[in-house]
Amino acid sequence: MASEHGFLLPAPRFEPPLQRCRRGPEPDRRAPDPGPHRLPAATSGRAPGCRNRVDRKSTSRSSGPAGLQRVLRSSHAVKTRDSDECNTAARQFAGQALRVALEVLDGRRPPGQLSPLAEPAVVASVRTLAGAGRLPGRELGSATLTRVYVIMAEPGKAEVCAGYDRGGRHFALAASIVRGRSGWRLAAFRVC
Numbered sequence: 001m002a003s004e005h006g007f008l009l010p011a012p013r014f015e016p017p018l019q020r021c022r023r024g025p026e027p028d029r030r031a032p033d034p035g036p037h038r039l040p041a042a043t044s045g046r047a048p049g050c051r052n053r054v055d056r057k058s059t060s061r062s063s064g065p066a067g068l069q070r071v072l073r074s075s076h077a078v079k080t081r082d083s084d085e086c087n088t089a090a091r092q093f094a095g096q097a098l099r100v101a102l103e104v105l106d107g108r109r110p111p112g113q114l115s116p117l118a119e120p121a122v123v124a125s126v127r128t129l130a131g132a133g134r135l136p137g138r139e140l141g142s143a144t145l146t147r148v149y150v151i152m153a154e155p156g157k158a159e160v161c162a163g164y165d166r167g168g169r170h171f172a173l174a175a176s177i178v179r180g181r182s183g184w185r186l187a188a189f190r191v192c
Contacts, residue, residue, distance in 0.1 A: 086179075091150045093117075093184035094160045094177055101189060102143040102164060105130050118186035126189060135191060140167030150177075 097117045103109040104126050111127040118126070129135060147163040156179040164171050176188035 086155070087150065087152060090152065090158045090177060090179075090184060091148065094150050094158070094162070094175065095145065095148050097177070097184075097186045098148060098160070098162055098164075098173065098175065099145050101126055101186070102145060105135055105191070106138075106142050108142065114186075118189070122186050122189045129191065136171055137166040137169050140169060142166070143171075146170070156180075 097114075100109060100114055100117060104111050104114050107130060111123055111130065114123050114126060143164045143166050145162060145164045149161050151159045151161075153159050158177050160175040160177060162173050162175070164173065172192045174188075174190045174192070175186055177184050178187045179185075
């Protein structure tokens with residue numbers, strides 16, 4: 001990147017040069033020059049002859065393959081009041097369950113208090129992590145949950161990613177929650 005004199009060379013151009021627009025009729029040369037910083041009142045700021053290449057009147061909203069429209073409809077589910085209530089309940093449960101799990105990991109709560117909120121395998125893994133004392137940044141202080149994001153994967157299943165702080169550092173965790181007969185439960189838990 002440096003030349004033989006030790007100076008930096010200019011960055012290479014990775015983009016192709018711009019093409020000039022079609023020229024319209026030549027402007028009247030006898031008209032006074034408006035100056036370098038002023039546009040004539042008749043122009044809109046675009047160069048003469050430049051037009052949008054897409055004719056907006058020729059395209060309709062339904063133009064496009066039917067397969068693409070099906071995929072877009074299925075991936076962008078219509079929001080209903082029930083789905084919003086489900087998302088809110090999942091978000092509230094995730095925040096509560098993750099706070100309890102972090103308190104268990106810090107030793108501020110016994111692992112048994114996580115049992116009503118989580119599957120037995122999750123409780124056992126959190127108990128093991130808390131007992132081993134091999135959590136990232138544990139020496140920095142107690143964990144404080146800062147952000148919780150809940151993404152609904154299916155109607156009764158959600159993926160959770162969250163951030164928590166210890167001292168001045170920021171850490172991440174991930175979880176999976178499922179909805180059963182008795183409500184939401186923590187099905188998977190991972191601390192990063």
